[in-house]
Amino acid sequence: MPIAGNIEAAGRWRAGSLSLDARAPGGPIERAWDKARFEMKLVSPANKRKHEIIVVGSGLAGASAAATLAELGYNVKCFCFQDSPRRAHSIAAQGGINAAKNYHNDGDSVYRLFYDTVKGGDFRSREANVYRLAQISVQIIDQCVAQGVPFAREYGGTLANRSFGGAQVSRTFYARGQTGQQLLLGAYQALERQVDAGRVKMFPRTEMLDLVVVDGRARGIVTRDLVSGAIESHAADAVVLATGGYGNVYYLSTNAKGSNCTAIWRAYKRGAAFANPCFTQIHPTCIPVSGHYQSKLTLMSESLRNDGRIWVPLNKGDKRAPNEIPEAERDYYLERRYPSFGNLVPRDVASRNAKAVCDEGRGVGEHGLGVYLDFADAIARLGRAVIEERYGNLFEMYQRITGENPYQTPMRIYPAIHYTMGGLWVDYQLMSTIPGLFVIGEANFSDHGANRLGASALMQGLSDGYFILPYTLGNYLAGEKFEKADPLSPEFREAQDAVAERTRRLLEARGRRTVDSFHRELGKLVWDYCGMSRNAGGLEHAIGKIRELGEEYWREVKVPGAAKEINQSLEKAGRVADFFELAELMCIDALHRDESCGAHFREEHQTPDGEALRDDARFSYVAAWQYNGGDPPLLNKEPLRFEYVHPSQRSYK
Amino acid sequence: MKLIFHIWRQRDGRSPGRMVRYEQDGLNPDMSMLEALDVLNEELILKGEDPVVFEHDCREGICGSCGFMINGVAHGPLSKTTVCQLTLRHFDNGAELYLEPWRAKAFPILRDLMVDRSALDRIIASGGYISTPAGSAPDGNAIPVSKEAAERAMDAAACIGCGACVAACPNASASLFTGAKIAHLGLLPQGQPERARRALRMVARMNEEGFGQCTNIGECEAVCPKGIRVEVISRMNRDFLKASWTARRAGAD
Ligand SMILES: Cc1cc2nc3c(=O)[nH]c(=O)nc-3n(C[C@H](O)[C@H](O)[C@H](O)COP(=O)(O)OP(=O)(O)OC[C@H]3O[C@@H](n4cnc5c(N)ncnc54)[C@H](O)[C@@H]3O)c2cc1C
Ligand code: SF4
Numbered sequence: 001m002p003i004a005g006n007i008e009a010a011g012r013w014r015a016g017s018l019s020l021d022a023r024a025p026g027g028p029i030e031r032a033w034d035k036a037r038f039e040m041k042l043v044s045p046a047n048k049r050k051h052e053i054i055v056v057g058s059g060l061a062g063a064s065a066a067a068t069l070a071e072l073g074y075n076v077k078c079f080c081f082q083d084s085p086r087r088a089h090s091i092a093a094q095g096g097i098n099a100a101k102n103y104h105n106d107g108d109s110v111y112r113l114f115y116d117t118v119k120g121g122d123f124r125s126r127e128a129n130v131y132r133l134a135q136i137s138v139q140i141i142d143q144c145v146a147q148g149v150p151f152a153r154e155y156g157g158t159l160a161n162r163s164f165g166g167a168q169v170s171r172t173f174y175a176r177g178q179t180g181q182q183l184l185l186g187a188y189q190a191l192e193r194q195v196d197a198g199r200v201k202m203f204p205r206t207e208m209l210d211l212v213v214v215d216g217r218a219r220g221i222v223t224r225d226l227v228s229g230a231i232e233s234h235a236a237d238a239v240v241l242a243t244g245g246y247g248n249v250y251y252l253s254t255n256a257k258g259s260n261c262t263a264i265w266r267a268y269k270r271g272a273a274f275a276n277p278c279f280t281q282i283h284p285t286c287i288p289v290s291g292h293y294q295s296k297l298t299l300m301s302e303s304l305r306n307d308g309r310i311w312v313p314l315n316k317g318d319k320r321a322p323n324e325i326p327e328a329e330r331d332y333y334l335e336r337r338y339p340s341f342g343n344l345v346p347r348d349v350a351s352r353n354a355k356a357v358c359d360e361g362r363g364v365g366e367h368g369l370g371v372y373l374d375f376a377d378a379i380a381r382l383g384r385a386v387i388e389e390r391y392g393n394l395f396e397m398y399q400r401i402t403g404e405n406p407y408q409t410p411m412r413i414y415p416a417i418h419y420t421m422g423g424l425w426v427d428y429q430l431m432s433t434i435p436g437l438f439v440i441g442e443a444n445f446s447d448h449g450a451n452r453l454g455a456s457a458l459m460q461g462l463s464d465g466y467f468i469l470p471y472t473l474g475n476y477l478a479g480e481k482f483e484k485a486d487p488l489s490p491e492f493r494e495a496q497d498a499v500a501e502r503t504r505r506l507l508e509a510r511g512r513r514t515v516d517s518f519h520r521e522l523g524k525l526v527w528d529y530c531g532m533s534r535n536a537g538g539l540e541h542a543i544g545k546i547r548e549l550g551e552e553y554w555r556e557v558k559v560p561g562a563a564k565e566i567n568q569s570l571e572k573a574g575r576v577a578d579f580f581e582l583a584e585l586m587c588i589d590a591l592h593r594d595e596s597c598g599a600h601f602r603e604e605h606q607t608p609d610g611e612a613l614r615d616d617a618r619f620s621y622v623a624a625w626q627y628n629g630g631d632p633p634l635l636n637k638e639p640l641r642f643e644y645v646h647p648s649q650r651s652y653k
Numbered sequence: 654m655k656l657i658f659h660i661w662r663q664r665d666g667r668s669p670g671r672m673v674r675y676e677q678d679g680l681n682p683d684m685s686m687l688e689a690l691d692v693l694n695e696e697l698i699l700k701g702e703d704p705v706v707f708e709h710d711c712r713e714g715i716c717g718s719c720g721f722m723i724n725g726v727a728h729g730p731l732s733k734t735t736v737c738q739l740t741l742r743h744f745d746n747g748a749e750l751y752l753e754p755w756r757a758k759a760f761p762i763l764r765d766l767m768v769d770r771s772a773l774d775r776i777i778a779s780g781g782y783i784s785t786p787a788g789s790a791p792d793g794n795a796i797p798v799s800k801e802a803a804e805r806a807m808d809a810a811a812c813i814g815c816g817a818c819v820a821a822c823p824n825a826s827a828s829l830f831t832g833a834k835i836a837h838l839g840l841l842p843q844g845q846p847e848r849a850r851r852a853l854r855m856v857a858r859m860n861e862e863g864f865g866q867c868t869n870i871g872e873c874e875a876v877c878p879k880g881i882r883v884e885v886i887s888r889m890n891r892d893f894l895k896a897s898w899t900a901r902r903a904g905a906d
């Protein structure tokens with residue numbers, strides 16, 4: 001049931017009338033997933049073969065889903081824009097993956113992981129989903145170990161763990177600083193095994209550019225072959241989007257350069273609701289920007305905060321080298337302000353505090369946009385060898401990029417955009433508001449609320465792909481009747497024409513500015529006004545600017561080359577065009593959410609000591625936006641109820 | 654700083670290619686090699702020319718997308734570093750750099766510095782996995798793995814599939830890549846049941862894809878950005894020989 005709309009600032013949005021049924025099972029939360037599975041309809045093995053499923057994306061979510069669906073007997077087509085599914089952006093995750101195994105006997109449990117995730121998300125996620133995620137976390141580790149993921153081990157041969165931001169227990173499993181790589185290779189290998197068996201047809205270097213909806217159900221996609229440039233249609237009984245996050249709307253981010261919002265944005269324009277687009281996460285530990293040519297930002301895993309101590313000089317403008325600053329003139333501000341969590345406070349808290357000390361003029365490095373992450377104490381306590389074993393490759397990477405040796409001088413870090421909690425709205429079954437369109441991994445909005453805890457994205461992607469979608473998709477298929485979708489039908493033709501028309505417009509604008517120059521400018525606007533902190537005036541300003549720039553984009557962009565060839569500028573141009581539209585929706589969402597929660601920090605709403613101030617009475621809901629042609633988007637609300645974890649102001653003191 | 658680039662330009666697999674000279678001034682030594690190419694491409698676009706096509710994605714040395722020869726060395730002069738992480742401070746001001754794509758029969762050129770490396774995926778598909786359908790796994794701690802085995806498996810598993818080893822090898826062999834996967838899985842208890850089959854199939858596929866034979870030259874190890882050691886090739890050969898003997902004996906029975 002939609003709740004009555006807020007005041008609609010300057011007609012930026014209107015109230016929608018979608019009924020958002022989350023389909024979360026009632027009853028005790030511990031049994032909800034069992035109950036849901038029991039109630040699901042099943043597809044018989046003989047019938048599975050008759051269903052064609054499209055999976056767009058081959059990251060942790062997409063590869064695990066495609067492999068598992070094929071193992072079950074479905075016919076799968078899997079798409080990615082890189083030359084190999086193994087290169088999906090998940091490969092870059094460093095730190096680890098959470099699971100409530102309690103192997104360390106330190107008090108962890110499914111319930112505690114559930115509790116931490118709901119609280120860490122600042123009470124803006126759906127309890128039933130989060131509980132299920134915590135339950136499944138345990139199975140994921142088993143699955144990955146069996147696949148040969150070389151997780152770190154103790155001397156006795158058992159699995160090792162470390163702790164991560166926002167948690168007081170050691171529940172993070174890791175494979176050196178390459179956890180995402182190893183988990184993805186596990187899923188990729190399972191996927192390739194199915195490719196060899198003929199049950200998955202893989203389409204690398206193929207980009208989805210539109211979704212095709214027939215009679216209200218998702219029945220296919222339109223793609224561009226990135227080598228030949230051919231625009232093609234693919235029909236199926238269901239479409240799964242696993243296309244990752246949209247952090248690159250900020251231009252500079254820790255995401256891979258190709259990460260984009262095109263697939264989910266096209267789906268939004270075909271009727272899928274987009275939830276909480278303004279919930280974007282800033283990661284506290286990235287290497288600071290060094291120049292205007294900078295093409296992306298590099299993350300330093302937050303696992304470093306386990307042993308590194310964060311500080312800035314006590315006094316403004318202290319330009320001395322770090323080792324010349326005596327203890328008494330250093331401010332270990334996180335340890336000071338948050339004695340119980342110290343350097344391990346959640347990401348949003350760590351990021352905002354870094355911004356605050358830099359805004360006070362106490363930042364370090366050439367541009368004053370940086371804080372120290374110091375390992376001197378840890379090296380003295382544990383010895384260099386231990387630190388090298390834990391973080392060797394991260395230290396190497398830091399040195400390679402900055403030319404500085406972090407064993408000797410503290411690292412400099414600064415927050416950067418890293419993850420997007422927002423995404424397409426999905427119900428408990430991971431289905432969007434378009435029947436037959438499922439969304440998994442970072443591309444959906446589920447589970448992390450307004451702030452994601454470290455090491456929880458890998459867990460969510462694999463949980464969705466290995467253990468949830470394979471059931472819920474079957475439930476959908478079993479309950480529907482399908483005639484074969486015809487790629488020559490008017491719906492497919494219309495979508496294909498629309499794609500060809502956009503391509504033509506981009507190529508024929510023949511303006512005076514490159515795609516990157518627009519993207520950089522857009523990114524700066526979003527970072528300045530819809531980044532670490534936001535306010536109504538700034539957001540209004542940004543919306544106006546984004547529109548202006550977006551109009552200029554279609555007039556002035558210069559895309560060389562032709563449609564029917566390898567054309568990387570054209571690929572980028574399409575993605576950036578979608579980022580413009582998404583950026584506006586993000587700002588509208590941030591403007592409408594007149595409270596602070598998690599990573600969404602509205603300056604108007606803070607406690608006297610600068611902490612985020614939620615407004616549960618007005619905003620305890622998921623904002624699910626609906627495309628409304630050229631008119632302001634429609635706001636629909638899924639109310640959130642907390643029966644287990646009682647909303648409280650988060651406190652990491 | 655200033656650099657003089659000579660870059661291989663080739664429209665597609667059917668057209669001939671050639672080196673084209675570009676002079677770049679005002680570069681910042683903190684830039685990566687790919688950022689220098691970004692700057693060049695921005696200029697080319699504004700001049701109405703086709704930008705240089707090269708592959709990249711993560712720009713953190715982990716996805717394996719990037720890679721080309723710099724003055725004849727795969728990924729350039731800095732050891733254990735992909736071109737996306739190679740900063741210009743490692744070159745002399747005014748240096749001349751020759752950028753060329755990976756050259757191997759199994760890697761057809763698609764355009765400029767971009768080649769088709771899908772043969773590497775097909776090698777993995779032939780046997781580079783442990784068959785465990787989702788849901789069938791025992792508890793993660795059910796099978797202990799010694800710390801040493803886990804570490805050595807991780808060393809081999811670090812391969813990013815970039816193809817530099819193939820490009821550096823005078824025989825264009827993919828043995829380092831294939832051996833790395835065989836070693837990773839073969840070092841773990843979970844990988845034992847399929848060990849023989851894996852070696853037989855992966856080696857056979859490698860040959861079918863048109864990669865050359867390994868003659869122990871070791872250029873691959875020298876350029877590998879992830880420090881994969883040639884020992885993995887010996888492991889592959891041992892596993893392959895053993896499996897071939899067993900297969901032959903079984904055939905004779
Ligand atoms: C540097 C970094 C470090 C991280 N570290 C951690 C960590 O330690 N722990 C943790 O839990 N999380 C971490 N994360 C977050 C986590 O890695 C991601 O959220 C997660 O991997 C996303 O997985 P995914 O499968 O949803 O999407 P992705 O891995 O991004 O995959 C997206 C896939 O979709 C395809 N695709 C996208 N658009 C299209 C299109 N239009 N057409 C066709 N294909 C398309 C791509 O080719 C790709 O295959 C990290 C993120 C970053 C940036
Ligand atoms: S073995 Fe090394 S050089 Fe060869 S593909 Fe793997 S990472 Fe690249």
Ligand code: FES
Nearest residue numbers: 710712717719737
């Ligand atoms: S771009 Fe990913 S390894 Fe270089």
